[in-house]
Amino acid sequence: MTNLLKGVNLYLIGMMGVGKTTVGKLLAEKIGYRFIDTDELITKVAGKSINEIFAQNGETEFRQLESNVLAQVCSYTKLIIATGGGIVTQQYNWSYLHHGLIVWLDAPIPILLERLAEDHTRPLLQDSDPEAKLRNLLEQRQPLYSQADLHITIQATETPEEIATHILKTIPNVIKGE
Numbered sequence: 001m002t003n004l005l006k007g008v009n010l011y012l013i014g015m016m017g018v019g020k021t022t023v024g025k026l027l028a029e030k031i032g033y034r035f036i037d038t039d040e041l042i043t044k045v046a047g048k049s050i051n052e053i054f055a056q057n058g059e060t061e062f063r064q065l066e067s068n069v070l071a072q073v074c075s076y077t078k079l080i081i082a083t084g085g086g087i088v089t090q091q092y093n094w095s096y097l098h099h100g101l102i103v104w105l106d107a108p109i110p111i112l113l114e115r116l117a118e119d120h121t122r123p124l125l126q127d128s129d130p131e132a133k134l135r136n137l138l139e140q141r142q143p144l145y146s147q148a149d150l151h152i153t154i155q156a157t158e159t160p161e162e163i164a165t166h167i168l169k170t171i172p173n174v175i176k177g178e
């Protein structure tokens with residue numbers, strides 16, 4: 001797999017809670033890549049949590065930080081990059097994402113809701129109706145996510161390990177120029 005990828009980065013995109021961070025760490029271990037999480041880098045750069053950035057600086061500034069971080073990481077190779085759920089919403093981010101292979105992790109809303117039920121770290125979900133909020137975000141973002149090179153549909157019972165294996169099995173079908 002490492003030979004096939006030739007150092008090309010993998011960008012995991014998809015809705016919050018789908019498992020980009022969880023699966024990304026496993027993928028990195030499996031193929032000997034480094035793992036990077038854009039949300040984690042943003043909190044390091046800003047010196048505060050994502051909730052604090054949204055509350056104190058607003059979403060626009062968060063998106064700017066997210067783009068800055070993405071621009072930095074895409075100059076490296078051999079990375080698995082778990083992105084934030086909204087990274088696809090900024091058109092110019094696509095010029096960075098297209099430096100690598102883009103993998104869309106896609107799971108139905110009930111699965112996302114179940115996973116995020118007890119979570120308070122995603123500011124966009126701190127809503128009186130998180131289900132409607134997720135549906136609305138997915139409706140806006142689906143056409144964007146679908147620009148990925150690889151679309152992985154996740155079943156409710158699939159473990160992170162199984163999803164990582166599934167991704168690695170599917171990559172040879174979509175390697176650019178192969």
Ligand SMILES: Nc1ncnc2c1ncn2[C@@H]1O[C@H](COP(=O)(O)OP(=O)(O)OP(=O)(O)O)[C@@H](O)[C@H]1O
Nearest residue numbers: 015016017018019020021022084085115158159160
């Ligand atoms: N395949 C899976 N089966 C069961 N639980 C999972 C699976 N993948 C992830 N989870 C759990 O779902 C939650 C959300 O996962 P994770 O943080 O990896 O999502 P994410 O896509 O990175 O979200 P965000 O866009 O907000 O960063 C975590 O509690 C994680 O342990």
Ligand SMILES: O=C(O)C1=C[C@@H](O)[C@@H](O)[C@H](O)C1
Nearest residue numbers: 016039050084085086122123
């Ligand atoms: O879907 C989104 O817009 C977000 C997802 C998270 O990964 C974080 O990037 C942040 O909470 C925003």
Ligand SMILES: [Mg+2]
Nearest residue numbers: 020021039082
């Ligand atoms: Mg994540």
